[in-house]
Amino acid sequence: MDFTSNFIVQLINGIALGSTYALIALGYTMVYGIIMLINFAHGEIYMVGAFVGLALVTIFKVHIIIAFLGAMLFCMLMAVSIEIIAYRPLRRSKRLAALISAIGISIILSNLVNLLVGPKPQTFPSIEKILFEIKSFDLIAGAQINTLQILLIIVSAILMIGLQYIVKRTKVGKAMRATSQDYDTAALMGINVNRIISYTFAIGSALAGAGGVLVGIYFGVVKYNMGMLPGMKAFTAAVLGGIGSIPGAMFGGIILGVIEMMTVAIGFSSYRDAIAFGILILVLLIKPTGLFGKQIFKKV
Amino acid sequence: MIKSRKIFWVLSILLILSLTLVGCGGQKEEPAPKEEVKKEAKAPAALKIGFLGDLTGDTAMYGQNTLDGMKMAVEDINAAGGVLGSNFEIVEADHRYDKAEAANIVQKFVNSDKVIAVIGDPTTGITKATAPIINQGSVVQISAGATGPGVVEIGPFIFRNTLLDTVGGPTTMDYLVNELGWKKVALITAVNNDFSVGLSKIFKEGILNNGGEVVIEESVQDGDTDFSGQVSNIKKSGAEVIVFSGYYTEGGLIMKEVRKQGMNEIIMVGGDGLQAPTFWELGGSAVEGSVSYAGFSPEQPTPEVEKFIERFKAKYGKAPDLFHAQGYDAVMLVAEAIKNANSADPKVFKDALAKIQDYPGVSGNTSFDANREPIKSPVYLLQVKDGNWSLLKKVPVKK
Structure with missing residues (x-):
């Protein structure tokens, strides 16, 4: 294999990994866009999604597609409950209070799963037994792509297009955008902002849950602390794309995945996390609004 | 709107309930004894061997298996009339893969139980953390599992009995x-x-x-x-x-x-x-x-090892693994050294232990080299x- 083919292979690896970051990053960015809260429990919601998917497939023996939808639904309900219990009472307090509450929820969730399932990594049943066989297809220059990567990228793309549709074309989406622009005015215009915030949490978390199941299928393993690092990386992706911006989160995720994979490709795999978080620091120093972010004037 | 608020309340109450229920369940599951010391039937002037290992933590499988192997070795030794007329007795403790707890346990072994030897820990990390205390107390330690570097260098009382990397x-x-x-x-x-x-x-x-x-x-x-x-x-x-x-x-x-x-x-x-x-x-x-x-495999054993495997299966209902075999051999090595030295004083029999060559154990032949490092053959x-x-x-x- 020559340089081009390796480049293409690593690019595909990167896009596949980046799609999972993007799915998580969307939840961060949507919640931040609407209530200016960095929801640090979001990575844990992704982890819970993966476990719900695993439980549905292995214990309840349902079809993987139903498990996928079930995990999304569960994450929606869970995130809405979390919002009501842990964030809504703090809506009018200092932003730091809600942030600490989010960190608390994150610790509770990961420890709860650790308690229930144990610290051992759990095997996600191989997709070959439930959906299709893993095959590789030749691309140009001898590079290959496998069916799992195609699945991951296509499902992520469908979910992101669906999200764009909801936000841009539906009434709920319009209300979301209005609430994110100006919370108080939106309320004055007759929008039930609490309900819109719940919708935002629900949609963002459904994407994270979907991401969890996809990653379970893709890597074949789920673990109670699997939300931690991808959660941080997705946060980086959201900042890179401009926190609060939906297209920004998508591109930020994919760019981060590709950069990480290129780091591995040139032989610096030990530094992949360092480089990802190095990017976070650089973006915050040089362009705090990110690639797609707009300058926000602080409303006091 | 009122309807949805009701749903939110129901959901939040359910979530709180589930949290408390899980909390209770967790408490029941974990009795977490702080330090469990069981003493076996007391024989007069029994020689005490401390078991250092983890029975409930992350490395519980290694600890439990080592202990099972040790128990079988002690039974065999006592059935044959003990060593120098004294029976062996195991003093157990569980450090839950916690270095601080392990240090407390070996302090107790050395100062209050007066053990002659400590078998364990199966991991390099805890062995290295406890070895200075044991060496200071002039008690022999044999780790049946520590494969990493820098273990026996800690002192002349520290040994191990495992296939080195x-x-x-x-x-x-x-x-x-x-x-x-x-x-x-x-x-x-x-x-x-x-x-x-x-x-x-x-x-x-x-x-x-x-x-x-x-x-x-x-x-x-x-x-x-x-x-x-x-x-x-x-x-x-x-x-x-x-x-x-x-x-x-x-x-x-x-x-x-x-x-x-x-x-x-x-x-x-x-x-x-x-x-x-x-x-x-x-x-x-x-x-x-x-x-x-x-360092061990239950397949294709020599006739002596086959006997061990059969007796082990009869006692525990499963085939022995590496840690069972090494735990068994560690106790046997202590007995062999005491016999060779004609003394149960660790200061004396540690030198006899260091001189052991080609001891035919169940986990392979064990020799100690000039640096007291074990050489086990064959490799499986x-x-x-x-x-x-x-x-x-x-x-x-x-x-």
């Missing part, structure tokens, strides 16, 4: 390059794991000394799940075999990725870090054919077959 690694690489004829090797190291970093050095030296070539070196981290980039690099390198020095979780996942990327023939060769059922639970068919080395090469380890070959160690 510096013995098993080169022997395995010799077999790989010369017998199987794979000269182009991809070497993967888990860089945040001391054990893996150390073993990779040993592997690399072994490959080069036997005329092999390391065509690519890749690094991963413990806890990673994405290995697509590294595996793509290995695919490009044209390696004939993957040598991995890390643990079973990453090993299984790497092989899964290898098969996913269409490399269907290549196998993984690794150290005893791969030896846990998790390896094939995660890897499935992808790890079939993978090879690792070990194991291969995954139908989701379990099976014996590939017994390789005698070149001294």
